[in-house]
Amino acid sequence: MGFYQLVDILGTIAFAVSGVLVAMDKRLDLFGVLIIAFVTAIGGGTLRDLLIGNTPVTWMRDLTYVTIIPITVLLTIIFSHQLKYLRKSLFLFDTIGIGLYTMLGIEKGLEANLSPIMCIALGTMTASFGGVLRDILCNEIPVIFRKEIYATACILGGTLYFIIHLLGVAEEYAYVVGILAVIVMRILAVRFSIRLPNIYSSKN
Amino acid sequence: MGFYQLVDILGTIAFAVSGVLVAMDKRLDLFGVLIIAFVTAIGGGTLRDLLIGNTPVTWMRDLTYVTIIPITVLLTIIFSHQLKYLRKSLFLFDTIGIGLYTMLGIEKGLEANLSPIMCIALGTMTASFGGVLRDILCNEIPVIFRKEIYATACILGGTLYFIIHLLGVAEEYAYVVGILAVIVMRILAVRFSIRLPNIYSSKN
Amino acid sequence: MGFYQLVDILGTIAFAVSGVLVAMDKRLDLFGVLIIAFVTAIGGGTLRDLLIGNTPVTWMRDLTYVTIIPITVLLTIIFSHQLKYLRKSLFLFDTIGIGLYTMLGIEKGLEANLSPIMCIALGTMTASFGGVLRDILCNEIPVIFRKEIYATACILGGTLYFIIHLLGVAEEYAYVVGILAVIVMRILAVRFSIRLPNIYSSKN
Numbered sequence: 001m002g003f004y005q006l007v008d009i010l011g012t013i014a015f016a017v018s019g020v021l022v023a024m025d026k027r028l029d030l031f032g033v034l035i036i037a038f039v040t041a042i043g044g045g046t047l048r049d050l051l052i053g054n055t056p057v058t059w060m061r062d063l064t065y066v067t068i069i070p071i072t073v074l075l076t077i078i079f080s081h082q083l084k085y086l087r088k089s090l091f092l093f094d095t096i097g098i099g100l101y102t103m104l105g106i107e108k109g110l111e112a113n114l115s116p117i118m119c120i121a122l123g124t125m126t127a128s129f130g131g132v133l134r135d136i137l138c139n140e141i142p143v144i145f146r147k148e149i150y151a152t153a154c155i156l157g158g159t160l161y162f163i164i165h166l167l168g169v170a171e172e173y174a175y176v177v178g179i180l181a182v183i184v185m186r187i188l189a190v191r192f193s194i195r196l197p198n199i200y201s202s203k204n
Numbered sequence: 205m206g207f208y209q210l211v212d213i214l215g216t217i218a219f220a221v222s223g224v225l226v227a228m229d230k231r232l233d234l235f236g237v238l239i240i241a242f243v244t245a246i247g248g249g250t251l252r253d254l255l256i257g258n259t260p261v262t263w264m265r266d267l268t269y270v271t272i273i274p275i276t277v278l279l280t281i282i283f284s285h286q287l288k289y290l291r292k293s294l295f296l297f298d299t300i301g302i303g304l305y306t307m308l309g310i311e312k313g314l315e316a317n318l319s320p321i322m323c324i325a326l327g328t329m330t331a332s333f334g335g336v337l338r339d340i341l342c343n344e345i346p347v348i349f350r351k352e353i354y355a356t357a358c359i360l361g362g363t364l365y366f367i368i369h370l371l372g373v374a375e376e377y378a379y380v381v382g383i384l385a386v387i388v389m390r391i392l393a394v395r396f397s398i399r400l401p402n403i404y405s406s407k408n
Numbered sequence: 409m410g411f412y413q414l415v416d417i418l419g420t421i422a423f424a425v426s427g428v429l430v431a432m433d434k435r436l437d438l439f440g441v442l443i444i445a446f447v448t449a450i451g452g453g454t455l456r457d458l459l460i461g462n463t464p465v466t467w468m469r470d471l472t473y474v475t476i477i478p479i480t481v482l483l484t485i486i487f488s489h490q491l492k493y494l495r496k497s498l499f500l501f502d503t504i505g506i507g508l509y510t511m512l513g514i515e516k517g518l519e520a521n522l523s524p525i526m527c528i529a530l531g532t533m534t535a536s537f538g539g540v541l542r543d544i545l546c547n548e549i550p551v552i553f554r555k556e557i558y559a560t561a562c563i564l565g566g567t568l569y570f571i572i573h574l575l576g577v578a579e580e581y582a583y584v585v586g587i588l589a590v591i592v593m594r595i596l597a598v599r600f601s602i603r604l605p606n607i608y609s610s611k612n
Binding site: 050052114115117142194196198200 | 432437438439441443454458461463464465468469471474484545551
């Protein structure tokens with residue numbers, strides 16, 4: 001198993017867990033939980049593959065995903081009580097997922113010969129779209145629109161990857177730095193309540 | 205007209221009728237009803253074609269669908285009073301639609317050299333997605349998340365098709381058995397209130 | 409810069425402005441406004457490219473869009489007070505956008521060898537989808553379902569283009585006539601409250 005496939009599997013697990021946690025919070029039935037976990041885990045990669053014309057989409061050509069996701073769902077349901085006590089579980093798994101998927105999207109963009117800006121856009125969409133679908137289907141306000149830095153972390157992490165790779169850092173190291181940068185930035189943004197500047201006059 | 209095209213047309217009509225019934229229940233105007241009928245009838249096939257890279261998508265290459273859907277819409281509007289008295293009309297047309305579209309999706313998956321599991325996943329998505337879009341646009345809880353067996357019927361019917369085809373039954377017979385299995389299983393599940401097992405502790 | 413690219417850029421600007429106006433009305437933060445502007449401006453073209461298999465989608469292969477949209481967003485935010493006083497701004501920019509995008513979609517359909525009916529369908533979807541996404545994400549009833557002629561204007565404008573082109577009018581002139589026809593028909597429909605015929609009996 002190569003490096004990128006490992007990143008893909010870890011991201012799939014992280015997003016599947018986050019999907020199960022949101023779906024169980026909404027008390028969906030077993031099938032509903034499985035669907036939400038699938039949609040969260042493969043939504044971003046599906047949008048990415050469709051936009052660049054990489055069809056049949058990745059998860060349809062490889063039984064890895066349909067094997068890993070149900071196993072993850074079962075284990076998460078069984079251990080959901082333990083995860084519930086860890087209040088930050090959902091946040092943590094979602095954050096790990098966006099870090100891994102941002103860089104996977106950038107990688108696929110480079111393979112499709114897109115410019116760095118488009119690779120970063122593709123990475124951000126890959127990272128965000130599964131969570132947006134999860135939240136829409138569970139009738140939550142999409143996480144990307146909540147007042148915290150989310151896509152901004154993806155964009156900055158992706159930019160950092162291109163900068164340090166340009167400065168001579170080997171691709172795989174730069175890749176890991178990019179993943180960690182997204183994760184750390186989002187955690188710091190939430191911990192210190194960093195927000196984007198306000199564009200409205202303060203009247204209301 | 206070949207066998208598969210006949211199945212496709214029957215599925216298109218069944219889903220278009222189900223779209224009209226939901227849209228009229230919401231009292232949308234003529235254009236709204238037409239749009240919902242279209243989206244319900246072509247939504248599943250469009251997702252299917254996009255995921256396997258079968259573009260331009262089927263309904264754009266063939267005037268059959270844009271001819272059949274408006275005719276179906278007009279006839280359904282004219283005879284809607286008769287259909288309303290048959291209380292089960294919506295359920296029946298939706299169920300016939302998912303039976304036909306499940307097998308159509310499996311057929312297209314086989315053509316794209318997907319594995320049987322992926323063919324069944326593709327068939328289930330082909331069958332469900334039009335109804336999900338219909339329900340989201342009409343502000344209903346998507347039928348797939350309601351507490352009745354829906355996608356499960358598609359999965360079991362698709363699995364049955366592969367098993368009996370493997371056992372030597374000719375493809376077209378196995379195909380018809382698959383369609384009927386989906387329809388019968390969903391009708392039985394609703395009649396006898398068969399549900400998926402509960403994954404929550406009984407406290408709340 | 410060719411004629412069609414100019415039309416594309418004008419449409420992108422018009423839809424980006426309409427996205428900013430809706431998003432600011434909902435008081436989204438800076439990132440939310442930018443996302444809504446992007447989705448409104450590129451949503452229709454993305455759906456169009458996916459349906460005909462024109463991938464990577466147009467806006468990913470060309471830095472024009474990612475340059476123009478943020479500049480448009482900034483200028484619209486800065487001058488939003490001026491635009492607010494012009495009560496009809498949103499309606500006007502949205503209407504200009506659908507006129508331009510309808511004909512762009514038809515053009516792309518012709519390139520993909522689709523029949524005229526399918527070109528008109530593709531043009532209507534190209535024109536409507538960005539606004540539908542904008543309204544869904546901002547939790548508004550999609551403009552296309554409100555009681556005014558919207559998609560009908562696209563369909564009639566597209567039909568007019570094919571008729572006068574068939575009658576011998578040069579393509580670029582017919583194209584401009586098509587754009588203006590969509591815009592004028594929608595303005596007239598709103599001003600004179602022209603609606604589609606009612607399909608319900610008047611009882612309730």
